[in-house]
Amino acid sequence: MDGNSAAGEGAIRAGCQCYFGYPITPQNELTEYMAANMSRRKGCAFIQAESEVAAINMVYGASLAGTRAMTSSSSPGMSLKQEGISYLAGSELPAVIVNISRGGPGLGSIAAAQSDYFQATRGGGHGDYRTIVLAPASVQEIVDHTHMAFDLADKWLMPVIVLADGMLGQMKEPVQFHHEAPEVLPIRANALRGAKGRPSRFIRTCTSNVSEVEDLNWSLFRRYQLIQKEETAFDAFEVEDAEMIVVAFGIAARMAKGAVKNARKDGLRVGLLRPVTLWPFPYDVIGELGDRVKQFLVFEMSMGQMLEDVQLALKNKAEVSFYGRPGGVIPTSSEVHRVISRLYFQKGLGRL
Amino acid sequence: MLVKIIFAGFGGQGVLSMGLNLAQAAMDEGKNVTFLPSYGVEVRGGTANCTVAISDDEIASPVASSPDYIVVMNQPSLVRFQNQLHSGGVMFYNSSLIETGITRGDISLVAVPASEMAESMGSARSANMVMLGAFTRKTNVVSLDTLIKGMMETLKSKPKLIAINKQALTAGYDLAQQKAHARNVPGSF
Amino acid sequence: MKKVFGRPRFLKKTPFHYCAGCGHSIIHRIITEVIEEMEIQERVIGIPPAGCSVFAYYYFDVDMAESAHGRGAAVATGYKRAYPEAVVFTYQGDGDLAAIGTAEVIHTANRGENITGFFVNNAVYGMTGGQMAPTTLCDQTTTTSPFGRDPRMEGYPLKISEMIAPLNGVAYIERTAVTTPAGIRKTKKAVRKAFETQIRGLGFSLVEMLSPCPVNWKMSPLESWQWVEQVMTKEYPLGVIKDATGAGNAG
Incomplete structure (x- = not known):
């Protein structure tokens, strides 16, 4: 199986309910895999969005509703997704983003490269935040890391990036799947699904009170310290x-x-x-x-x-x-x- | 054991499926295997190529800078890949479409009239399988049986193609066997 | 004695921060009244924008989530696809929907997403201090068109509602103004019809509301209300722009 499809199948088996993508080489096989395998799957959603910007914001919407949601892209498209990733981080919403990276800067080349390291590990967008970044080295690890990414995202309520590259995305290797796709798709506890039997809530990063924003930053920072202690691999x-x-x-x-x-x-x-x-x-x-x-x-x-x-x-x-x-x-x-x-x-x- | 093979030819000659079939068979025999296609603009039209690595050990890189074998199905692929071949390596070439231009003296050559044989079987598109059959007989990287089983698995959604592909694989395999018996020197036919 | 007028149940008891004469507070009231009347408060999700109404969740007593500038339609799409039982609306200004979010609204409309857009058109960027919007009228003065909008340099007022109306995914679009009692009543009917369109699964619905911005227009509240009626409606005619719901005219 090729690495792109492996990421797709790994996500489905992790209970991914919503996938929103946009074509870019060398990750197209992933979007195509999700189109073939999610668009008619019961309860699942697949959209080929109008842009990477729209795709990551659809992920944000699906994550608000408590579903496991994913998007994927390659380097130039990842740059466009940074706005949405910053909002996900600030709103403490889980999401999985797969980057099948290629040579840059600019349009660059479609061949494999690792030059998105800074973007991935330093947050990538505006504001003081981090994302967990997993770096698989084989198609098997793409499967395993994609699954792990969903679990980590839900555990720490933040976006997680699987940073692979064009070669891993395109190459085929034997893979084993250790999980079956769940019968009942997981919905995160406390998701924003209507003010039924509880007072209304809102999710936002914007406030006119800077001390609230400072508190948010401190709370994220403490979480990041724990992650450094517990998740370094x-x-x-x-x-x-x-x-x-x-x-x-x-x-x-x-x-x-x-x-x-x-x-x-x-x-x-x-x-x-x-x-x-x-x-x-x-x-x-x-x-x-x-x-x-x-x-x-x-x-x-x-x-x-x-x-x-x-x-x-x-x-x-x-x-x-x-x-x-x-x-x-x-x-x-x-x-x-x-x-x-x-x-x-x-x-x-x-x-x- | 680590073997790396580059398959190359026109887009549409079934170059990627040659590599994929070999990779599938090697996987079925319990080997570590990677398959790396060329991708992007060059697969649509022009030349196509892929690299297969087969090993008992972990495979460090799916890329072959100096492969042990190359399989070239047309003239432009010969020009592009012959100089990458490891000294002492074996080049399989489609002698129906490649007549001149072989410049290396330090490698073994295996000429397979793959396109002509496929046409004589009434299926010009099976030249790739003729070539793969010959490749398998010469290199023994995998067995013909596993290759055929793997091909049948890959094509289970297109049962019509199974018979002709099996015929082509066997024809290529038998051709290489006859020639090997005739001279018993690798690459001399 | 029968109570004939009061605070809508789902409008929080928080004083509005909006300027005197601004249309947002009226529109908030209209939407929350309809939510109450339709009894959909438990499944409504609102997506407010970046802009003056960024803090709409201080007033709406329903679940809400912030969207990045212009991305409301994409966020609403993702949400609705993940949880189709919800009633999802975006609340967007003209900068948000008609400039930075143009691509998102066009494609959301074209896919026929079952969401509702409330599009507040005041012909100016309010929150950032009165810059030119795509909807700014020709010759209208703003901080970034200080000599009046010159169509040769800055183009013409963008009529998003008319632009997206021909798309097959669009079920219902109406333009109203919130500057007269009759306009407010019409707006309320349109809001209701838009929600009904969504609940019936007919496709994308949008209500464009012409809304006064006296501070940035440098007018008194009364003058600004008159300007909507007398000037803005000439560029942006009121009424149903598209109704493919098969349910007749809402107005």
Whole structure:
């Protein structure tokens, strides 16, 4: 199954009731999958919206009504969705947004890239907010992360982004589904569904009283602190005795893992640290590794965005090098292997 | 074991379905597998290509910068992909449509008159399956049985196509077998 | 003694923040009266805009949720598709609906979404301080058309109601004015008919209400009411613009 369809099926099996999309390459198969599988599904809604802006606002409407709602896009479309994501965050409404990212800036290329890292992990729109960002590295993880995204969104009442890329969206891999689609679609408790048997309520971010807005920001901030404590996820591979650690996420982490394996075969003591959640970012674990390991290599399909988080985590405790291919150029695992080897020996590692 | 194959040809030659059928069969045999199509403007019309990776281990990258095998169905694909092939790799080419232009001396060649054979079976569009049959016999990446079963699964909504595709796969497989027996040197026919 | 006039049940006891002579408070009252009369308060959801009526939820005693500027129709669409039993209305000004939200309202209307739009047209951006709106009349002075709207430079007043009326998804559109007792009565009937259209599942319904904005028009309340009647209605004629409900004229 291709990654785009896998995100769709994963969402349906997570109880997604409403999907609103807009065509953009390379995520079209996801919108098409939802058209084929949701538009006639009992109780479900599918709309090909007039724009990404409309689609994210439809998600906001469906989330108000307490349903599990999703939209998807690729980088230029994600820029348009930022307004709606800011409102979702400020209104404390859950939603899932899948970004099958591509090369930018501007219209850029339709090939896979990782240059939406800043946009995804820094909120992306206006105001002081964050979104949880999951970065799958395989089609199977797209399924699993999409499901997880709905659960996290409901748990923390906020938008969650699944940040994949054009290659993961387009490629096919075997997948397993661990959940059946629920018979009864979940409706969030306390959703806004009419003032029946209770006083009327309103949901808003706007108020003329700045102290209320300050309170909202504080309450979000405290929630974000808890999320950092509870939801940070990463994968560590061969880091125990490593002299050099490669840090990469998503599809790049997968290439890096192959490169690390090959470097190990050459006798190089190299490991891989892969953030699975990009926000919250595993600052602590990277910081602790920095107490022992003095060489880090960050590898991204961009000019270096996660790089800044790795530098923040290490607080100058170790040297950080970077290798990146931006704009939609797909590096290869052997290319990364060569970079690792060169750096390893340049830095005088492996000599006892 | 890690094998990477690029399939390339005209849009409409069934290049993606060649790759997909092979990927399906490899998956049915319990292998790790990735299938990466070219996408965007180039699939509509022009050339199409896809990359299949098959491995016993996790697959690091679905991209093949120097594949072990390439399968080219037309002249432009030959030009575009022959130099990517790993030294010592094998290039399968559709000899019905490719007559000249092979410049590599460090690779093995397997010529398959796929279009002619398919036409003689009365189904010009099955050239891809003839080629895939020949590819399977030569490389043994998967078995013919799994390939046919996988194809039948993929085409279960179009039962009419199953018989002809099965015929084409078998014809390609048998052709490669005969030639292999004749000279017993990979890539020499 | 029989009570003949009082506060509508679903209008909260909060003093309006609107300026003297503004039409919003009248329109709020009309909508809440109809909600009470139709007994739909338990399933009504209101989507107020960014604009002067951004705080409409301080007054409407029904469930409401804020929308980003111009996106009310999309929010209402998503809500209604998720929960079709609800009665959903957007409350939008002319900047919101006819400028930044044009795409959303056209496509919502064209899909025939079963929602109701209340479109308050006062020919000016009120909340931001009286800038030119798409509905501003030719020669009308605003802070961003200080020498009067010149159609050669700024285009002509946009008649959204007439624009979307031909769309097959649209069931009912009427334009009213809230500046005379008769106009208020007509508006109330139109509001009721719009809700009924939605409940019957006939498609998109819209009531455009011409509404005075004395402060930004730099007029007294009385002058502004007269201006609606005498000037604005010439550009925006009152009456039913489309009725495909098969139920006859609401006015």
